[in-house]
Amino acid sequence: MGNAHACTDPHHHVHDAAAFVAAVERACHERGLRLTDIRARVLGLVAGAGKPIKAYDLLDKVRDGEGAGAAAPPTVYRALDFLLANGFIHKLESVNAFVACHHPNAAQHSVPFLICDRCHSATELEDAGIVGTLDAAARALGFAPQAQTLEVHGLCARCAG
Numbered sequence: 001m002g003n004a005h006a007c008t009d010p011h012h013h014v015h016d017a018a019a020f021v022a023a024v025e026r027a028c029h030e031r032g033l034r035l036t037d038i039r040a041r042v043l044g045l046v047a048g049a050g051k052p053i054k055a056y057d058l059l060d061k062v063r064d065g066e067g068a069g070a071a072a073p074p075t076v077y078r079a080l081d082f083l084l085a086n087g088f089i090h091k092l093e094s095v096n097a098f099v100a101c102h103h104p105n106a107a108q109h110s111v112p113f114l115i116c117d118r119c120h121s122a123t124e125l126e127d128a129g130i131v132g133t134l135d136a137a138a139r140a141l142g143f144a145p146q147a148q149t150l151e152v153h154g155l156c157a158r159c160a161g
Helices: 018-029 035-047 056-064 071-084 128-140
Strands: 089-092 097-100 111-114 122-124 153-154
Touching: 018 035, 035 056, 035 071, 035 097, 056 071, 071 097, 089 111, 089 122, 097 122
Parallel strands: 111 153
Antiparallel strands: 089 097, 111 122
8 A cells, every 4th residue: 555654634645736646657657558638638637636536627728728629528537447446536426526646656555544524635544454354254254355445434633623
């Protein structure tokens, strides 16, 4: 899951969308993947959103970009599928939105998210213990987990205070 450190800042490693896209470009080059212009554009929009962003909001932003007026939903969804499959973004199932992964050099991985119901921020909580506990509990029941989605809703420190 990349470097081990407390990952509790929602903007950790994703405070600069252009730098994040550049990091993903390097990761794609190292992995032999192709980050097309539309994939990079969608990634930059996700990284620059500052909070979870929905696919149709991405589509509107892509259409607003230079020379992208003909962008269709499948184009954005294909870009999102590539970014998800390669671990560059996460999908928050409960709010049907996307956030940039704090670890662009890591392979796809499971992480819990803390989602604020007031300001809609999403914090990627890097905690291998939680992920491992869920995996172990599932396996103890004879279940073969393939993916985890753990999303905790509530109020962030800023909204709760």
